[in-house]
Amino acid sequence: xxxxxxxxxxxxxxxxxxxxxxxxxxxxLVAFAVKALAWGAGGEAELLVDGExxxxxxxxxxxxTAIFAIVILIVxxxxxxxxxxGLGWVVTFEGMVPKITHK
Amino acid sequence: xxxxxxxxxEKLDQPRNDLYDIGVTxxxxxxxxxVITALAFDFTNGFHDTANAMAxxxxxxxxxxxxxxxLCAALNLVGAFLSVEVAITVTNAVIRIQDANGAPKPxxxxxxxxxxxxxxxxxxxxxxxWNILTWLWGLPSSSSHALFGGLVGSTVMSxxxxxVKWIGEGNHLDGIVGKVVLPALFSPVIACxxxxxxxxxxxxxxxxxxxxxxxxxxxxxxxxxxALLSLSHGTNDAQKTMGVITLALVATQHWNLDxxxxxxxxxxxxxTIALGTFIGGWRIIRTMGKGLVxxxxxxxxxxxxxxxxxxxxxxxxxxxxxxxxxATGSILGTGLGRKGASVRWSVAGRMGxxxxxxxxxxxxxxxxxxxxxxxxxxxxxxxxxxxxxxxVLVLAAGxxxxxxxxxxxxxxxxxxxxxxxxxxGDSAQIGVAAAEVVEDFDHIGRPASEAIxxxxxxxxxxxxxxxxxxxxxxxx
Numbered sequence: 133x134x135x136x137x138x139x140x141x142x143x144x145x146x147x148x149x150x151x152x153x154x155x156x157x158x159x160x161l162v163a164f165a166v167k168a169l170a171w172g173a174g175g176e177a178e179l180l181v182d183g184e185x186x187x188x189x190x191x192x193x194x195x196x197t198a199i200f201a202i203v204i205l206i207v208x209x210x211x212x213x214x215x216x217x218g219l220g221w222v223v224t225f226e227g228m229v230p231k232i233t234h235k
Numbered sequence: 236x237x238x239x240x241x242x243x244x245e246k247l248d249q250p251r252n253d254l255y256d257i258g259v260t261x262x263x264x265x266x267x268x269x270v271i272t273a274l275a276f277d278f279t280n281g282f283h284d285t286a287n288a289m290a291x292x293x294x295x296x297x298x299x300x301x302x303x304x305x306l307c308a309a310l311n312l313v314g315a316f317l318s319v320e321v322a323i324t325v326t327n328a329v330i331r332i333q334d335a336n337g338a339p340k341p342x343x344x345x346x347x348x349x350x351x352x353x354x355x356x357x358x359x360x361x362x363x364x365w366n367i368l369t370w371l372w373g374l375p376s377s378s379s380h381a382l383f384g385g386l387v388g389s390t391v392m393s394x395x396x397x398x399v400k401w402i403g404e405g406n407h408l409d410g411i412v413g414k415v416v417l418p419a420l421f422s423p424v425i426a427c428x429x430x431x432x433x434x435x436x437x438x439x440x441x442x443x444x445x446x447x448x449x450x451x452x453x454x455x456x457x458x459x460x461x462a463l464l465s466l467s468h469g470t471n472d473a474q475k476t477m478g479v480i481t482l483a484l485v486a487t488q489h490w491n492l493d494x495x496x497x498x499x500x501x502x503x504x505x506x507t508i509a510l511g512t513f514i515g516g517w518r519i520i521r522t523m524g525k526g527l528v529x530x531x532x533x534x535x536x537x538x539x540x541x542x543x544x545x546x547x548x549x550x551x552x553x554x555x556x557x558x559x560x561x562a563t564g565s566i567l568g569t570g571l572g573r574k575g576a577s578v579r580w581s582v583a584g585r586m587g588x589x590x591x592x593x594x595x596x597x598x599x600x601x602x603x604x605x606x607x608x609x610x611x612x613x614x615x616x617x618x619x620x621x622x623x624x625x626x627v628l629v630l631a632a633g634x635x636x637x638x639x640x641x642x643x644x645x646x647x648x649x650x651x652x653x654x655x656x657x658x659x660g661d662s663a664q665i666g667v668a669a670a671e672v673v674e675d676f677d678h679i680g681r682p683a684s685e686a687i688x689x690x691x692x693x694x695x696x697x698x699x700x701x702x703x704x705x706x707x708x709x710x711x
Contacts, residue, residue, distance in 0.1 A: 133402065133412070135403075135404075135405045135406045136402060136403055136406075136408060136413045136417060137417070138406060139403075139406040139407070139413070140408060140413070140417040140418070140420075140421055140554075142406075143421075143549070143552050143553075144421045144425060144554075146548070146552060147422075147425050147545055147548050147549050147552065147554060148425045148428060148429070150544070150548045151425060151426075151429040151541065151544045151545045151548055152428070152432055152433075154540075154548070155426075155429040155430070155433060155540050155541035155542075155543070155544030155545060156430075156432045156433030156436060156537070156540075156541065157433075158460075158540045158544075159433045159434075159436075159437045159453075159533070159536055160433065160436050160437060160440065162437075162452060162453060162456045162536060163436070163437040163440040163441045163533070164440060165452065166441055166444055166448055166449055166452035166453065167440055167441055167443075167444055169452060170443075170445060170448045173448070176445060177444065177445050177447075177448050178443050178444060178445060200456075203456060203459070204459065207459040207460065207462075207463055210463045210543060210547060211462070211463060211466060213547060214314070214317070214463070214466050214467050214470055214547070215317055215466075217470065217550065218314065218317030218318045218319065218320075218470040219317060219320070220319050220320035223551070
């Protein structure tokens with residue numbers, strides 16, 4: 133029983149740490165992208181500061197697009213991971229670099 | 236061989252009708268019953284779990300209800316076909332009817348494999364009945380726990396308590412403790428924490444952004460994570476049924492263990508789970524999308540993203556968990572993470588209770604089905620025994636389905652206000668159904684005094700029916 137509990141805790145904290153990085157990290161990226169979009173659009177996209185409508189900024193849209201591209205890449209990586217697993221490949225991570233080998 | 240089984244073999248050997256002459260043996264009929272029951276389970280697995288991937292997207296209107304179930308079904312289908320390397324050792328997590336390679340235990344192969352087939356039929360029947368019952372109640376519960384529970388119940392009856400793998404050895408997470416109980420305790424908490432942290436930070440970052448911008452951006456992003464969750468479900472869950480059907484084929488010597496999964500089994504399971512997903516368990520989608528937390532697009536995306544991350548990381552680490560528990564934990568987390576948002580704790584409590592009793596109750600149904608099949612089998616022949624179990628299953632499913640028609644929930648009323656007494660698919664009416672099936676169910680999970688919002692909407696009318704309106708004091 134103690135062994136099982138220990139093993140479960142051992143997995144759980146890893147899932148929690150990486151889960152926060154990825155699971156909370158991606159929404160945070162999207163939040164920054166949305167913020168950049170609003171900043172770029174100006175006007176009513178941002179809540180009024182001192183009653184003055186915000187100015188538009190040309191860089192906003194570019195930054196937002198770049199962040200959205202990263203988010204799309206992460207989702208695609210997730211899909212690739214699921215597909216590789218289904219097809220019987222094993223993905224291991226040495227450091228940060230994924231290594232794919234056949235079972 | 237005991238006298239009883241000798242007697243059964245004699246019955247088996249007697250050619251009884253013309254069908255027998257053209258090759259339709261009782262054994263083949265039994266096998267067909269197993270396959271059909273397994274596919275029926277696969278179907279319930281599909282509609283029970285649509286909510287895990289799509290409840291939040293439907294709630295935030297990132298996708299229309301029909302688009303959501305269509306996308307989810309398509310990706311489940313793709314996912315099911317993607318699983319090339321399917322293990323047929325699926326039962327080994329909790330029971331001992333196969334060896335490490337997947338070969339069925341020899342003692343279960345007497346009488347043409349009837350003992351093993353009966354364990355499978357009864358276990359599947361227990362899982363299906365539990366899945367339909369929790370759907371009627373609008374409660375998300377884990378289909379894999381239901382399957383494990385049903386199989387544990389029928390195995391205990393067949394092999395005794397020693398036929399069950401209660402706990403893994405040493406540090407290897409296995410058995411009911413390692414593969415069911417501990418993950419069920421840990422995974423919702425982890426998902427809840429991840430989603431709560433994400434939600435809190437997302438709202439802090441976007442404090443000054445107008446709501447319209449926030450909603451549009453997160454709605455678009457959510458389609459991606461919903462797709463990820465659907466695909467992942469397809470690769471995982473269809474496998475279980477494929478494994479069970481192939482085990483039955485091996486046990487009746489219609490298939491060779493080393494040849495993997497027959498292609499027709501893969502096709503049948505893939506299409507069945509996709510069909511189930513497409514039908515959509517609207518009652519469960521409504522509870523998860525509307526009942527637990529009122530979900531905004533940023534919360535919806537954060538919930539999905541947390542679920543996907545927790546599921547994928549756990550699968551990488553070999554930590555078995557239930558998608559249902561993770562998805563529910565994430566939704567709860569987004570409610571806790573957003574300032575001012577409220578969680579309907581009575582609904583969450585009801586879900587928690589459903590999770591606790593999933594394994595024991597589906598086990599009990601599995602055990603009862605086994606007893607029925609066994610005794611009818613001894614008295615009237617194996618095939619009749621299996622038919623008896625199937626008949627009970629069909630009657631129970633039919634009764635519950637008829638019951639559900641009284642307050643149908645579908646894409647037409649999925650967005651109705653949770654607290655509104657006027658809506659057709661009202662949660663309160665789901666509560667009525669629950670109260671009639673298990674009379675005191677509404678008393679268990681209703682800490683009305685602790686809840687942040689008025690939470691007795693589900694239990695309130697139920698309590699009236701039971702003549703117990705005094706304490707509910709609902710304002711609906």
